Each structure stands twice: as structure tokens, then as C-alpha cells.
Amino acid sequence: MSKKRTTFLLFLALMAGSVWVAQANELSPDASLLIDEGGGNLDEFFVEEEAGDPLESMNRFFFEVNDRLYFWILKPVNTAYTTVVPLDFRQCFGNFFDNIASPIWVVNNLLQGKFAGAGIDLSRFLINSTVGVLGLGDPALQSFGIKPKPEDFGQTLGTWGVGEGPYLCLPLLGPSTLRDSVGFAGDALSHPIAYIDITYLDAVAYYTTNKVNLLSLHPGLYEDMKRYSLDPYISMRQVYLEYRRNKVLDRDGRKNILNEL
């Protein structure tokens, strides 16, 4: 019980900190591709914008740590896992993990006022948990063509206007921001498996298996990024921040912008 209370207090503290940072570190909402990408007028383009990374030296340290861990542990584990478990199974496990997490998506859709999204994710959860045999299959997509609408708590906070705060490279967890770390904690606390009586160790095991499985489905991503960049730390930071900003603004669905025009 006291453990739970500590986690909750930590969560609150992070939340408060994030709101404070939000005021100090405003995200430009107007990051539309065309406006943002200065183009012909050179002076307009050459305005330098500092990335919000006041903790760069600490982040770089943990980036190095994670990089070592990747090559020493994650990659060999992943290679073994990929050899032992066939692709079909790994895809099924991927579906399973997604399905268990999808009640969180429903909640976050609701919190963002996206009722259609919530309905979609809820019906996906119901279909896949039953017809899809505990979520191992994805008949919702394959037979009914219902695409998932994942939303996490970091996105919810972003939608509510909470700024992203400083960029963080967390040990083991990788790239994040203060806001997304709070989001991660929130999602972890509201994750369905948190309501089953399990130990912290079980939770970590669950998380790790999920990540290893995910990596096995997208091999070579990290190494490619490293191979083609001159400064992998900055490259990863940029990819993360841009990806998350697009998610918060719902730019991932390109069709949305096109329909707005």
C-alpha cells in the first residue's frame, strides 16, 4: 500500500513539474511542414531554434549506457529470440500485447474527447479478445478492417496543453520527455496488468518481453539510425521529438491534414 502511495506521490510531483515546465518551455503549435520549412527566403529559414535539451550531458551519458546495453544484452537476446520464435508467433505476441494495452487507448481517447477513437478501440478490444482468441489474432483489422487508434497518456497531456518539458534519455527506457515520462508512469499505473496481483518483477518481465518482441518485429532500426548519422544522440532526439509532436497534433494520419484543406 505504501509503495502504491509513493508511486502516486511521485506521479503527482512529476505532473506538477511538467506543468511548470510547460509554461517555461512552450512548444510552437504551428509546426506545420510548409510554414516550418523556410524554403526560398534564406533569412526566414536561418532562424536558429535551440532544442530544449538542458540535460544534454546527463542524457548523453544514459544514451551511451543504453547503447552498450543494446549491443551487449538486447541484441544477443533478440537474435536468440528471433531464431527460436517464428515470425507468425512473434506477430501474434505483438497482437496480444497491443490488445492488453488497448483499454488504456480507450481511456486516453476519452480523456482527449475523441469518442469515435474510443469506440473504435473498445470494439477492437471486444472483437480481438473473443474472436481473436485472447488477442493473439487481429480479426478486427483483418476481417472487419478496423484500424487501431492508439493514444497514450503523454499524448493526452499534450492535447491538454502540457508542454513537453526537457528532453530525457532514460536508462533502459530510452528517449522521452518530462511530459512523456509522466505519461508513461500514468499508462503503467492504469495498465490492466497492474490490476492483476503481480509483483514488480513480473511487471518488468512483462515490459521487457513486450519490448524484445517489438524489436524483433522491427529489426535493424536502431543500428540503421546509428549507421547513417554523424551524431546518433541528436538524430534519435530529433526523431523522437518530431514523432511525438506529430502524434500529439494527430499528424500521423496524413489524410487528416489533407481533409482540413
Next chain:
Amino acid sequence: MSYDEELSVKMVSRNLKKIKIMKYMYTLLVLVCCFFVVNSSALAVSGPTEQLKPTLKSLVDILLDPSLKGEAHKVERRAKIMGHVTKGFDFREMSQRVVGKEWKDLPQEKQDHFQALFTKLLENAYIGKFENYSGQEIQYTGERLKDDRAIVSTQIENNGQLMPVDYIMTKKEDRWMVYDINIEGVSLVRNYMEQFKSILRRDKFDGLVKLLEEKNSTLE
């Protein structure tokens, strides 16, 4: 003036008016014709999507060409691809963007050298992604236009998932040229720009060139 006379004057003036109107109509017709001629020649300069399509088509054709497949033909294949890609991709503009404000002050030969190095890096990073392409259809999902800039959205299947790839283009002398590629909402040129920013601050332009040369040699 007799009534007859009055009538004939009226008739003449009415005829004159008619002739005037006819003249107006005629001028208008000529103008309209001119407009259509001009407009159709403007239509001949096609939109960004139409100009991007042949570039990507030739890229795809070369990647699927069985006589160019495999590691043995990599150099030849890449050379052919780049021959087509450089017609539709503006590597000058990209180089200028990633270097930033210092670009203007660089002598021509330094600019050219940098452009060659950066083009090589992008060739590896971008075309490398398509290297194991096996004939998936490129879907053109939309086009946004604003003045002389445009975004052409495409989708391509990758590992069973649809990967959105957007081409950011600018119009240069009636030709639409790609100056950035956005994969899953993440900009390729922007990413390098951010990396180069801190390198330029620390090692200056010559340091960046050296790093690029080293990087390219590891990618050979």
C-alpha cells in the same frame, strides 16, 4: 429634320452601336482564346505529383531490374538511380539547408564538395531503405500546395505495415524539386540539420566536412 431622316440617323447610330458591341465581343473572344492558349501551356507545366511520379517510377524500375540486382551490381545500380533522382531532387537546396547561415559565405568549390558528400550520405540513407524493395505499389495519397511549395504524400508497404513517405517540394523554374523527405512524419533533412548544428558549433565547417568524409567511407 423630317421623320424619315430622323429614323435613318437613329438606324445608323444603332448599327454603329451594334458594330461597336460586335467589336467588343470580338476582342473579348480573342482575349478568351489567348487566355486558353496561355492556360493550356501553363497546364503543360504539370503539378508536383505528376513530376514526382516519373522520378520514383524510374527508381522503382531500376530496383526491380533483374540484371541490376544483387551486391555485385550495387555501384552500377546506384549510379543509374542517382542519374534519375538528381533530376527530381534538389541536393543543392538540401545542402544549403543543413549547413544553415554559413552557406552563403562559403566559396563555390567548398559548397560543391559539401554537396557531393551530403548527396552521397543521403543516397545511402534514403535509397538504402528501398534496397530490398520487391515491387510494392507506391500509393499517392495526396498533395498539398502553397505558393511555390508542395507536399506530396505517398504510402508504401513495409514489413506488412503502411509506411507514409512525404516528399516536400519546391518549384524551381517551372520544375518541382524534392528538398526534403518525411518518413513517418520525421524529416530526413531536418534530422541532419540538427546533427550538423552542434558539429558546426564545435568543429566548424571543415570539421563537419571531415566527419562526413569519414562517415561516407564507412558506408562504402
